[in-house]
Amino acid sequence: MLYGIVAATTALLLAAVLAALLRAPTLRLGLLDRRQRQRRVPLSGGAAVVLATCLVVVAGDRTGFAPLGEGMGTLLAAGAGVAALGLVADAWRLKTRFLLVGTAVAAAFVVPYGDTGVLAGVAAVGWIACVALAFRALDHADGVAGTVGVVTAFGVAACAAAEVMDGLAVLLSVLAAALTGFLMHNWPPARVALGGCGAMFTGFLLAVAAVTTRAGQDATTGAGVLFALTAVAVADAALVVLARRTSGRPLLRRGPDHLAHRLRRLGLTPAGVTVTVGAAAFAGVLVGTLVHTGLLGVGAVLWVAGGVVVVVLVLWRVRPRVPGQARGRGRGRADVRVSREVRTSLDARVGHDARGGHEVRASREGSPRHRVRPRRRSGALVQRPRESTESAEPVESPLRASPRMASSQVNGSLRVRNR
DSSP states (O other): OHHHHHHHHHHHHHHHHHHTOOOOOOOHHEEEEETTTTEEEEOHHHHHHHHHHHHHHHHHHTTSSSOOTTTHHHHHHHHHHHHHHHHHHHHHHOOOEEEHHHHHHHHHTTOOHHHHOOOHHHHHHHHHHHHHHHHHHHTSSHHHHHHHHHHHHHHHHHHHHHTOOOHHHHHHHHHHHHHHHHHHHSSOOOEEEOOOHHHHHHHHHHHHHHHHHHHTHHHHHHHHHHHTTHHHHHHHHHHHHHHHHHHHOOOOOSSOSSHHHHHTTTTHHHHHHHHHHHHHHHHHHHHHHHHHHSSSSSHHHHHHHHHHHHHHHHHHSOOOOHHHHHHSSTTTTBBBBHHHHHTTTOOOOEETTTTTEEEEEETTOOOEEEEEOEEEEETEEEEOSSSOOOOOOOOSSSSOHHHHHOOOOSSSHHHHHHO
């Protein structure tokens, strides 16, 4: 108990300090994520979480205060490999299929096939890889991935403690503490972000730990528990797939289709989005933990599934703000794409009407609205009509004319502008 408190406190402080220290080198290396089009966030939080978790857990195992147990060393090494793969993706933008294959290979070394069976083990490998990538996708807004990771880590640690897996419970508790220290810098407005390194490491450890705690038990209940523990990540991935498929956009191209983007469109603040997503994650994790411990039946997972479906369908109807498009005037109008060429072609030009002698200043070519500046003759403001072939009677202005204007004799129509 005492070691758990000391380990959690150490991991929290170490992650917070490392995230701050690694921020400047990350900026110089160019490992950045652009958020809200103008804010650059360095991806130093992922390395801080990975280093803090691994150092504290390995120190506890080497000193004998908290032995990891059989298989935990392999799990930690596989997680570090996934983190390295995510770091490479942050630096060189690896394609998603390479990340999926690499994470699946790492998961194949840690799945307990003896308890799950071969077929269920292969399915677990695919599920672990998908969850790791789903957590990477959650790092699209400030505080979202860290908050969901903390809540899920505590829930899976409770499930591991119920199965008397002390080493796994300690590992997840240290991970939750490291993510909490990272959130000190990632809470909106974020100064650092997880990136693929920290997000995939977090998702991989959580997914493997959840599979390990459910290994050897009922498969149907286990599937329901795994779904409830990762309901928010599943909802975000389902929303992105549905939105991009129905709009005909590429599935793997980044865009404002995630949960946080659409909640912001509904009027929530960045901090409000983080709290809302964290509350949803807590509800799903609570149901999954209670079903795992037998305090609730497996039917409770159906409520979580129904909530996910409702949230996805409702947020799918919220129109995202696609980069490169501007909102049209009026209700229900489609977004209008405005190009720079159109805007730059509206520059002002100065022309001269040779026939009437007027100087014309137009705001755009072919515009009927133009300002006419008549020339001053003999003290009077005179504008000759464009087609003045016939003589006309002089028209007196209703305004009071000055003596200088009254003395001038001008044929043709007169137009006096009161300036």
